[in-house]
Amino acid sequence: MKKEQLQFLREKLDKINLEILKLLNIRGRIVQKIGQVKMEIGYTLIDAKREKEILQNLFLHNQGPFSNQQITAIFQEIFRQSIELQKEIFNIKRMKD
Numbered sequence: 001m002k003k004e005q006l007q008f009l010r011e012k013l014d015k016i017n018l019e020i021l022k023l024l025n026i027r028g029r030i031v032q033k034i035g036q037v038k039m040e041i042g043y044t045l046i047d048a049k050r051e052k053e054i055l056q057n058l059f060l061h062n063q064g065p066f067s068n069q070q071i072t073a074i075f076q077e078i079f080r081q082s083i084e085l086q087k088e089i090f091n092i093k094r095m096k097d
């Protein structure tokens with residue numbers, strides 16, 4: 001039945017969503033550590049060159065169905081939110097100093 005197929009596919013997506021969430025949070029913790037190191041050595045939070053390199057590497061491995069343009073849009077949002085996480089660390093450090 002088509003409805004059963006839909007339910008089955010949605011259950012598959014639910015599991016994948018949880019995996020993505022877990023990986024995003026693992027990534028977020030690493031981003032926080034990078035933010036801390038960058039602040040200690042006086043680097044700016046935004047690194048456009050590094051973002052470009054990450055995207056180039058993703059394009060090399062991109063097997064679709066998402067286009068490179070769509071991958072760029074997804075990762076630009078991840079970079080934006082990662083910088084927000086780093087700013088939080090920056091503000092906490094400033095409050096302590």
Ligand SMILES: O=C(O)C(=O)C[C@]1(C(=O)O)C=C[C@@H](O)C=C1
Pocket residue numbers: 031034035045046047048050051054078079082083
């Ligand atoms: O690699 C860094 O310097 C980071 O801060 C990590 C990260 C990322 O999320 O990948 C975040 C912000 C920078 O603009 C570039 C990359």
